[in-house]
């Protein structure tokens with residue numbers, strides 16, 4: 001039995017096969033202001049939520065064409081095993097040369113992938129004894145790892161409330177990943193899954209252009225919605241999981257610490273290798289206890305493991 005065939009514990013770290021491998025891009029869809037592209041990974045294994053891959057296009061990457069040179073880190077937004085491999089979905093916002101090239105990938109093109117890498121989210125009962133459920137808090141492109149985490153939690157029968165915030169319509173997307181059990185799977189295999197989802201945007205408009213229902217979109221920050229939830233009596237019996245811009249993550253970390261709520265944060269740092277060799281992703285541990293390499297000791301960390309979520313060079 002291979003590692004990819006064995007039934008895994010929820011939140012178990014999955015080890016990457018050695019080296020990078022060439023996969024075929026199967027589709028690239030518009031999702032609000034972002035893109036969702038998928039690859040077929042014939043080797044697998046299926047990743048755990050919160051893990052990431054280092055990605056580089058086979059063509060138009062490095063060489064005489066200049067930047068981008070290094071592979072770019074990407075959280076897996078969804079994954080599904082099939083007879084001939086694993087479908088991996090990634091959510092991208094074009095902010096520079098690497099992300100622009102990935103956003104422009106077409107079906108049939110080659111993509112080099114290395115992963116899954118890093119430490120995934122841990123289930124609520126590993127963070128809080130007798131945990132009642134999970135609250136997922138996403139901001140901007142940081143909604144990506146929360147989509148696969150929500151699906152895995154709901155499939156495991158663990159209640160998950162989802163709070164997503166965006167700056168405005170141009171800087172929003174990925175909601176498709178939260179509306180069905182698996183964004184791009186066939187509905188017959190993956191029926192619609194209900195879990196509470198609330199939205200916030202700084203302009204108060206619904207992130208998807210067709211809907212202008214202001215009553216259902218909070219005008220302000222997603223942390224406003226979290227603050228209301230954390231006021232509830234049952235708040236400390238659940239675990240909070242967050243991914244988004246550094247300022248949002250720092251606000252979540254402080255709010256949870258103040259209220260005694262367990263939280264995990266999916267952080268970003270500039271990553272050159274993705275597997276612990278270059279030390280480019282080192283951040284300080286809490287209490288002056290040295291440093292951690294975010295690519296192997298993270299990217300998911302507990303709120304009490306770090307001094308701050310304001311990581312230099314991260315976030316866009």
Ligand SMILES: Cc1cc2nc3c(=O)[nH]c(=O)nc-3n(C[C@H](O)[C@H](O)[C@H](O)COP(=O)(O)OP(=O)(O)OC[C@H]3O[C@@H](n4cnc5c(N)ncnc54)[C@H](O)[C@@H]3O)c2cc1C
Pocket residue numbers: 052068072073074075076090091092093094095096097098099100141144267268269270271299313314315316
């Ligand atoms: C674990 C992890 C998971 C990620 N998941 C996603 C994802 O799912 N979708 C997505 O679109 N992006 C994701 N990113 C961010 C992405 O890897 C970077 O934005 C990427 O390096 C940008 O490459 P570029 O060539 O387009 O832009 P660059 O020229 O490298 O930078 C463009 C802008 O992004 C900022 N930036 C540079 N490097 C990083 C970095 N490592 N992290 C954050 N900001 C950076 C710069 O300050 C600049 O403002 C992730 C990063 C990490 C570390």
Ligand code: FES
Pocket residue numbers: 270271272273274275276277278279280281282293294295296
């Ligand atoms: S990215 Fe190289 S050590 Fe983390």
